Amino acid sequence: MAGRTAIGLDIGTSSVRAAQVTITKGNAVLDRFGQVPLPVGAVRDGEVADPDAVGQAIKQLWASTKFSKKDVVIGVSNQRVFVRMVDVPWMPAQDLKNSLPFQVADLVPMPIEEAVLDFVPLDEIMSDGNRQIRGLLVAASQDMVLGAIRAAQKAGLKATTVDLTPFALLRSAGTTDPLSQFGPEAVVDIGSRVTNIVVHEAGVPKFVRILLLGGDDVTTAIVDRLGIPITEAERMKRDPQFLTSDAGADARRIVDAALTEFVDEVRGSIDYYLATSASRPLSRLVLSGGGSLSQGLAQKLATAVRSQVEYGRSFAQLTIGKTGLAPEQVRFVEPLAAVPVGLAMGAAS
Ligand SMILES: Nc1ncnc2c1ncn2[C@@H]1O[C@H](COP(=O)(O)OP(=O)(O)OP(=O)(O)O)[C@@H](O)[C@H]1O
Ligand SMILES: [Mg+2]
DSSP states (O other): OOOEEEEEEOOHHHHHHHHEEETTTTTTEEEEEEEOOOOTSEEEEEEOOOHHHHHHHHHHHHHHHHOSSSSEEEEEEETTTEEEEEEEEEEOHHHHHHHHHHHTTTTSOOOOGOOOOOOOOEEEEEETTTEEEEEEEEEHHHHHHHHHHHHHHHTEEEEEEEEEHHHHHHHHHOOSSSGGGSSSSSEEOSSSEEEEEEETTEEEEEEEESSSSOHHHHHHHHHHOOOHHHHHHHHOOOOHHHSGGGGGGHHHHHHHHHHHHHHHHHHHHHHHHHHHOOOOSEEEEEEEEEESSSHHHHHHHHHHHTTEEOOOOOTTTTTESOOOOOHHHHHHHHGGGGGHHHHHHHEEE
């Protein structure tokens, strides 16, 4: 039986990344993975700001990694995507789809005719004797989504699907093992500028938060406080040996303060969910993204959210195919691959 092949394209702030996955009879294989850095300013706050520069980088990515298709699934995650739990009157699925814009117009912080809408039904509830459907409403600015699609088009690609980045993360990095039966699991992807949080129970998303925060805030804090070039600050931040040396004491304090601030924001989002949903405590928090590699961050998060913190394994559900990557390269890219892998898995299954 021929498998289904899909390619997930993650347009991040620092890089464009793509993963090609083929699923045959339930067996998922990573066929290809590649990434190309983006120039500063090409993507701002999670949105394509310079379509030509992004298109150029994607073109380079397709030239350097031999993907077998030009159809891609794109992820979106920024301040122009709104995700909230909402209740709507119960009705057959098709009717709900047709009437969704009218049902949710008042709930969405943008003109409804300018939004791309999706609704993920989660539960049926009774409210004042009325049957209702509780679910996650996703509303994304059409204009922003088109910006991402156009960047892919500039590289000769066709975006067949646009997905919410946190949903992709849930597929690749979320776990449903026995520990996560004890309470919801949070998956947190920390990028340069965007942090995606998704809380789920047994694979069902319950809460999504997109924060404009990430590893670049740590670098910027070093630049501002020490008055050094960004490349040097970036190097310091990634060098645990330097940070623990006497010479690195100032940088260490700055990194520590920036991470504490960051952790407070993530804790705030998770505490909000736990308090408003009357949920059980978290069973675990799973990390991905380049920003999660900062030394000491996992420990700080574990204390703040009072749960176990682990690094997610983007390739855990995949067999590594003939990617052309050496085993150490596979290990290096795994924390960075959660989004494109999850996008591809959603479309290939
Ligand atoms: N070893 C490391 N230690 C600390 N920080 C790191 C390390 N490697 C990468 N980073 C940081 O990770 C961030 C980049 O992460 P990632 O590649 O996941 O972001 P992105 O997907 O391009 O951006 P975004 O998701 O925010 O749009 C940068 O801030 C970078 O400094
Ligand atoms: Mg990212």
